[in-house]
Amino acid sequence: MTLPPRVTDRAFARLAEIADLTGDARPLRVGVSGGGCSGFQYDIRLDEPAADDMVLEKDGQKVLVDPVSLPFLQNAVIDFTDELIGARFVVENPNASSSCGCGTSFSI
Template structure:
């Protein structure tokens, strides 16, 4: 059995979620889910969460909660959710060790 967390939230992602949630008057909870589709087979979907469900797994950093449902977790276990800013723009990014390949935009992947 590994001591590695199921999923992690980077400090920069936590800071960005806290900022967005404060502006919208919502709880600082980011939901990550995986849907079929995208140019590589699966795509990451992000949104603010209102609550944690019974089958959700959570990770907390700096008062911000990352919420992932158990089905999506099977596809992203061991991943780190980060927030990156570059010349091309700013976005949440999933560093997923289970992804065999991804697309150029970084929002979809295959296993």
């Protein structure tokens, strides 16, 4: 069964904090592009929405996924982590057969 990605409450809360701190209330885009040390890499950034994006929304915060990236992100979880190595948005992707140590690239 294929499901769209899910965004955690922690990720939506961090987006709201970013908007409050910086005044930049653009949605978070989570995409997949070719490259990285494992074949594909995540592209996570603030961006303007496009007409064909899937929009995941909660409490006025939005996460965008483009239609090309969507199959790679089925059933994935988009989260925010604050660890010793740094604070960042992360993707827990059950479709990835392997990933690199930095967590930004993966293979299918």
